[in-house]
């Protein structure tokens with residue numbers, strides 16, 4: 001496979017391009033409303049297709065996101081998506097060729113970061129992506145677990161609303177949250193539709209999506225979108241609340257929404273697939289063992305331009321460190337970089353000075369949002385401390401007081 005077989009997605013090729021992607025994921029057609037959403041969100045000028053004998057045999061694309069980074073800046077980031085290679089053409093290097101083309105294009109466009117969520121976590125490390133965020137899932141026995149809510153919770157007013165009818169208000173609230181947590185995405189208009197996408201065929205016996213708003217003093221302070229899956233057995237009702245998302249601007253609104261969800265009649269379980277790993281919920285519950293907590297990888301991140309990426313975030317403690325970076329797939333990043341910074345800003349420039357720490361770009365991607373410790377990576381032999389004392393200082397500087405988290409896939 002050579003890059004000459006790769007072409008930009010042409011006008012009127014979206015159906016074939018997306019059909020190829022669906023087939024690579026098993027061939028079950030998406031619901032029409034889901035397809036329509038992805039069609040609208042596809043940025044055709046960022047999409048590529050691999051062709052063989054007049055047929056599409058590979059697809060890849062990216063979204064132009066802004067990624068929230070430690071310190072609150074929102075940095076341009078390519079949200080890599082729609083990666084597929086035909087089963088008839090697998091393991092011939094088509095993915096590798098598409099990754100090559102994509103990263104060269106992103107570098108030329110000056111986008112410092114690339115991010116993705118992987119169908120399988122083993123695929124993208126070789127291209128310099130590190131696992132930068134994790135997502136927590138919970139399966140809570142709400143018949144046993146109690147909530148200890150903070151003062152002010154009783155003053156929050158809860159109101160049911162049609163999820164689609166209050167989409168604009170919820171999206172505005174989401175936008176206010178983006179800078180408060182690394183890993184969240186600033187997204188273009190249209191993406192809010194993802195929050196209420198609710199194909200009937202994918203409900204698995206649950207209700208249509210429901211929405212409850214939390215208000216204080218007449219102002220929207222939070223929302224929860226969820227469904228209820230009723231179930232009965234000989235002992236009675238044992239339904240499940242399936243939480244889609246929940247955002248709040250203050251602890252009282254936050255607790256009021258969780259208390260509502262825990263208390264829905266005829267249910268005894270609550271499941272949520274994607275919560276931050278430091279979700280304050282874990283400090284409201286009486287019995288964390290009955291919350292069925294699990295973690296998995298979520299956002300994979302690759303610095304496309306190491307200097308620009310490291311200078312775009314701030315650092316929890318003052319840092320002055322020389323990093324020896326190895327980047328086999330994007331050699332323009334390889335070499336020594338001096339990173340200096342603190343809580344107000346940073347610079348990262350090439351240097352000829354001796355290195356303090358050695359690592360590959362993949363570890364840098366993992367540590368970038370502050371959720372993966374350089375010390376832990378060093379424990380696995382993936383970061384090497386060349387000058388004693390520099391590892392602990394750099395690890396403290398890179399860390400984030402809030403766990404990074406990606407609220408939804410793309």
Ligand SMILES: CC(=O)SCCNC(=O)CCNC(=O)[C@H](O)C(C)(C)COP(=O)(O)OP(=O)(O)OC[C@H]1O[C@@H](n2cnc3c(N)ncnc32)[C@H](O)[C@@H]1OP(=O)(O)O
Nearest residue numbers: 024081082083084085090091092093094095096116119122
């Ligand atoms: C961001 C996203 O969109 S994630 C979605 C990814 N897509 C899917 O999972 C759909 C189903 N799978 C596919 O379409 C394909 O099998 C792909 C895209 C995963 C791989 O495409 P291919 O063209 O076969 O990969 P290619 O031949 O370029 O392999 C490149 C390297 O990745 C490795 N690789 C490929 N697929 C996998 C995998 N599933 N798990 C682990 N390693 C893999 C190859 O072994 C090769 O390794 P090497 O660098 O050591 O030689």
